[in-house]
Amino acid sequence: MKNFGLLGKDISYSFSPILHEIIFKEFNLTATYKIYDTPNIANKKQLLLLLKTNNLLGLNVTIPYKTKILNLIDDASSEAKNIGATNCLKFSNNKITAFNTDYFGILETFKKMKLNLENKIVVILGSGGATKSIVQVLKEQKSIIYIVSRDIKKIKNNFKNITIISYDDLNNISGYLLINATPVGTYPQTDISPVEKNVIKNFDYIFDLIYNPKKTLFLKYAKLYNKKYENGLYMLVVQAIKSQEIWNNINLNYEKIYNNFLSQIYK
Ligand code: NAP
Secondary structure (H helix, E strand, O other), X not given: OEEEEEEEOOOOOXXXXXXXXXXXXXXXXXXXEEEEEOOOOOOHHHXXXXXXXXXXXXXEEXXXXXXXXXXXXXEEOHHHHHHOOOOEEEEEOOEEEEEOOHHHXXXXXXXXXXXXXOOOEEEEEOOOHHHHHHHHHHHHOOOEEEEEOOOHHHHHHHOOOOEEEOHHHHOOOOEEEEEEOXXXXXXXXXXXXXXXXXXXXXXXXXXXXXXXXXXXHHHHHHHHOOOEEEOOHHHHHHHHHHHHHHHHOOOOOHHHHHHHHHHHHOO
16 A cells, blocks of 8 residues: 655645545555645654654645755755755655655646747746746746735845736736736635736736636636636646656656546536
8 A cells, every 4th residue: 555645734625635536546556645734844853753654655745834844855856956845755765855746737737728938928926835836937938027926025035036026016017928826816715816807908828826716706807808718727636646656656647637637626
């Protein structure tokens, strides 16, 4: 039996166990995926104890540990190092290696949307962990990146060589892709959007990292203006599949698992 799980705080709502069950069925693996809702991870000893006592080969990592846990590991992939955050740990031969599979979730979502990002203006709302991964992908694609923050001064040093603007400045910008990387609009507060609809009118493509609800108010505005849009479900699926590929040294079919999961969660 292979054991995996999700480490975070206040994460009982997560769809991840259902998603990983679908992946296990897809490649006939006898395995478990459990939630490890943990109020604090103080040191490496505690992390090793969690891995060893639960016989874990891999852990996904979410809020609030994605950055902090990098201080407790033995090695990291180039994505995890460049981004400065991890959402996937592999435990083998007593060694903990960190990966960032959100990076691949974002990259594959951009491919699904058939985006051509080189020299295009991309605006990201919010300056948290997910934005760090998006920025890494966009840098590699040579996009022109803007981050919109409620507090420009506070985050200025976190993103070197990137233009940080306010929500007021955003009213004067038009571009190729607008991304919501804030939690604004997530269930149950589904009647709010991080920006007014006149902002959405100024972009060609719209991506919301939120997947619950299926269509946020932000995406309803996109539909209203006939923009091409995508929610965060494909990203969620790809990061999970990529984690299983890393843990089990296998290759899986993204589309098949995505369609299966889609039909199970948006009934
Ligand atoms: P985070 O670290 O908490 O950062 C979110 C950022 O959004 C904050 O840094 C903040 O930036 C801004 N923000 C927070 N509350 C806000 C509010 N009330 N109004 C306006 N802006 C606000 O979260 P994260 O990990 O980056 O995740 C961001 C979103 O992406 C969440 O909804 C998360 O569930 C989703 N996500 C989805 C996937 C997926 O697979 N689909 C993966 C990762 C994350 P400023 O303070 O600079 O404004």
